[in-house]
Amino acid sequence: xxxxxxxxxxxxxxxSMDKLLGWARSTSPWFFQFGLACCAIEMxxxxxxxxxxxxxxxxxxxxxxxxxxxxxxxxxxxxMSLRVKKLYEQMADPKYVIxxxxxxxxxxxxxxxxxxxxxxxxxxxxxxxxxxxxxPRPEALIEGLLKLQEKIQAERPLTKKIA
Amino acid sequence: MSSDQDKLIAESVxxxxxxDMDAINNIxxxxxxxxxxxxLVKANREAKAAVAEETxxxxxxxxxxxxxxxxxxxxxxxxxxxxxFPGSLDTEDVNGHxxxxxxxxxxxxxxxRDNPDFLFDSLQCVTGYDYGTSEDLEVRYNLHSMTxxxxxxxxxxxxRNDSKIPSVEQVWRIGDWFExxxxxxxxxxxxxxxxxxxxxxxxxxxxxPLRKDYETQEMYHGIVVPKVKDGWE
Numbered sequence: 001x002x003x004x005x006x007x008x009x010x011x012x013x014x015x016s017m018d019k020l021l022g023w024a025r026s027t028s029p030w031f032f033q034f035g036l037a038c039c040a041i042e043m044x045x046x047x048x049x050x051x052x053x054x055x056x057x058x059x060x061x062x063x064x065x066x067x068x069x070x071x072x073x074x075x076x077x078x079x080m081s082l083r084v085k086k087l088y089e090q091m092a093d094p095k096y097v098i099x100x101x102x103x104x105x106x107x108x109x110x111x112x113x114x115x116x117x118x119x120x121x122x123x124x125x126x127x128x129x130x131x132x133x134x135x136p137r138p139e140a141l142i143e144g145l146l147k148l149q150e151k152i153q154a155e156r157p158l159t160k161k162i163a
Numbered sequence: 164m165s166s167d168q169d170k171l172i173a174e175s176v177x178x179x180x181x182x183d184m185d186a187i188n189n190i191x192x193x194x195x196x197x198x199x200x201x202x203l204v205k206a207n208r209e210a211k212a213a214v215a216e217e218t219x220x221x222x223x224x225x226x227x228x229x230x231x232x233x234x235x236x237x238x239x240x241x242x243x244x245x246x247x248f249p250g251s252l253d254t255e256d257v258n259g260h261x262x263x264x265x266x267x268x269x270x271x272x273x274x275x276r277d278n279p280d281f282l283f284d285s286l287q288c289v290t291g292y293d294y295g296t297s298e299d300l301e302v303r304y305n306l307h308s309m310t311x312x313x314x315x316x317x318x319x320x321x322x323r324n325d326s327k328i329p330s331v332e333q334v335w336r337i338g339d340w341f342e343x344x345x346x347x348x349x350x351x352x353x354x355x356x357x358x359x360x361x362x363x364x365x366x367x368x369x370x371x372p373l374r375k376d377y378e379t380q381e382m383y384h385g386i387v388v389p390k391v392k393d394g395w396e
Contacts, residue, residue, distance in 0.1 A: 078383050079365040111390060115372050115379045116364060119390050 018156040025068070025094065026152035029145070032067035032091065033060035037074030039101040039135040046138035056145060064090040069148065070125075071141075075103040075110065076118040088125040096128045096152070097121070098144055101135045108134060168192075172199040179203050180210075237261060240281060240315055247274055253320060260303075260316035268319060269329040269355070275306060275315075276334055282310045286331070289341035291349035293323075296376045300326050300349060321351065323374075330356040348373040 031053075035043055047053045047060055061067045064087045076084055088097065099121050102108035110117035121127060128151060131144040171190065176199055178186035187203060190196040241257045248271055253262040263271065275283045283306035292301040304317040321328055330353035332338045342353040343362040350371035353359060360366060369380045379388055 078368075078386065078388065081386055082365075082384060107390065115377070116368070116383075116388070118386065123386055 018158050019153075021157055022153045022155055025155075026149040028057040028059075029069045029096065029148065029152065030059045030061045030067050031069040031071050032064055032087070033062055034070075034087070035073045036076060036080060037101075037103065039073035039103070042135045042138055042141060043071060043073045043100065046141045051138040051142060053142070053145070056142070056149070058145060064088075065092060067091055068094065069096045069098060069145075071098045071100050072104040072121045072125075072127075073100045073135075075108065076121050076124075078116040078118055081118045081121075081124050084121065085124045094152075094155075094157070096148055097125050098129045098131065098148060099127045100131045100141060100144070101133055103134075105130045105132065168195050168198070171195060172202050175199050176202045176206055180206060236313055237315055240275070243278070243280070244271055244274070247271075260318050263317055263319050265319050265321055265328045269331060269334070272304075272331045272334045281313075281315075282308045283315065284309050286335035286337050286341065287314075289338060289345055291345045291351055291373065292318075293349065293373065293375045299323060300351060300374075302328055302345060302351060304331075326351045327354050328352070329354055330359075332356050347371075350374065 035041075045051065047058075053059075058069070064070070068091070070088060070091065072084065088095070099105045103110065103117070104121045107114060107117050107119035111119065118124065129144045129148045131140055133140050136144075172195065175186040175190060179199075180203070187196060187199045190199060237259055238257045241252060241255070241261050244261065244263070245252050245255075248267045251264055251267045251271055253264050256262075275281050285307045286304060287307050288303075288305040290303050292303060294301065299320045300323045301318055301320050304319075305314065306317065307314040319328060326349070328351060330338065330342055332342060332353070333355070339356070339358070340362060342356055343358070343360065345351050346353060346356075346359060347361045347363050348371060361368065364372070365383075368383075370377050381388060
């Protein structure tokens with residue numbers, strides 16, 4: 001016998017619509033499954049059974065149309081940067097970007113002499129969470145994802161913005 | 164009795180080692196015969212071990228000779244090339260590799276691949292080389308023969324302002340991507356290549372990254388290329 005069972009009449013739950021939406025969005029941020037370099041290996045490890053991203057509601061999607069979060073995992077070359085931008089533009093709102101590892105954050109080891117490495121993915125798409133590391137451990141990635149969930153939860157999409 | 168037996172075994176093994184197996188087979192006592200055979204096996208094994216001990220020394224002396232032999236081989240190839248294509252060598256001085264001129268390279272490549280003495284059926288690597296901002300460029304080909312297990316390096320210098328060289332894509336199919344990569348990094352144009360485009364950099368990239376005088380472009384499709392975030396270092 002559960003605590004709540006058989007104790008109520010027909011009922012309503014009262015919640016702020018903003019919070020309800022935020023709760024729904026933050027607990028199922030499906031991420032776009034694509035990797036660019038060694039960070040992708042850590043991302044795969046995070047999604048696999050030992051760290052199990054699905055327990056925080058994250059499911060890898062193979063299409064940008066179905067994804068809410070883009071994890072830029074790896075070195076973004078100038079050639080790839082145009083593609084990354086295009087993929088980001090194909091995602092449906094609301095959409096979020098995580099820059100995983102030092103390459104996606106700042107160019108990483110290619111910072112000074114990498115002649116065609118993009119010096120941070122924030123030059124082409126807006127980034128929500130930066131995760132340092134080369135590559136970051138799965139724990140670090142999960143920490144970043146939880147930070148992103150906090151951020152999504154704190155959003156108030158319906159409230160009229162007062163300038 | 165046992166000393167007699169030992170003597171008999173020793174004698175028959177001695178004879179068997181010299182090729183007379185009957186000496187052992189004719190021993191009447193079965194136990195003695197099998198003991199003699201065991202002794203023969205042991206003697207054979209010891210003889211083999213002694214030979215094996217000697218071989219490393221023999222191999223070592225072989226290895227010492229090897230570099231000399233390779234040099235001679237490169238010189239052989241150079242001589243054959245000079246004979247077949249007079250004036251195709253850039254310098255007669257063969258020091259492990261062959262320095263050629265570009266004009267007859269396509270024909271020379273076909274010759275190196277098809278000549279039964281060389282049979283260089285495998286192009287292992289094509290790479291570029293920049294000697295400096297006012298010096299020549301160079302293309303280097305590493306050839307290997309699957310049949311003869313020998314290898315050679317061909318180097319061809321070209322002018323950096325008119326960097327053209329015959330393509331050997333039709334000779335070795337692997338040359339397709341090798342040459343495209345060399346073109347991508349050094350701007351060396353391989354004349355006769357079926358698809359002479361960049362392979363790694365974007366198609367509309369400016370400049371040749373591995374040349375000594377390369378300078379990175381400032382903008383690429385509205386994106387800043389060099390490092391821009393000041394104060395990070």
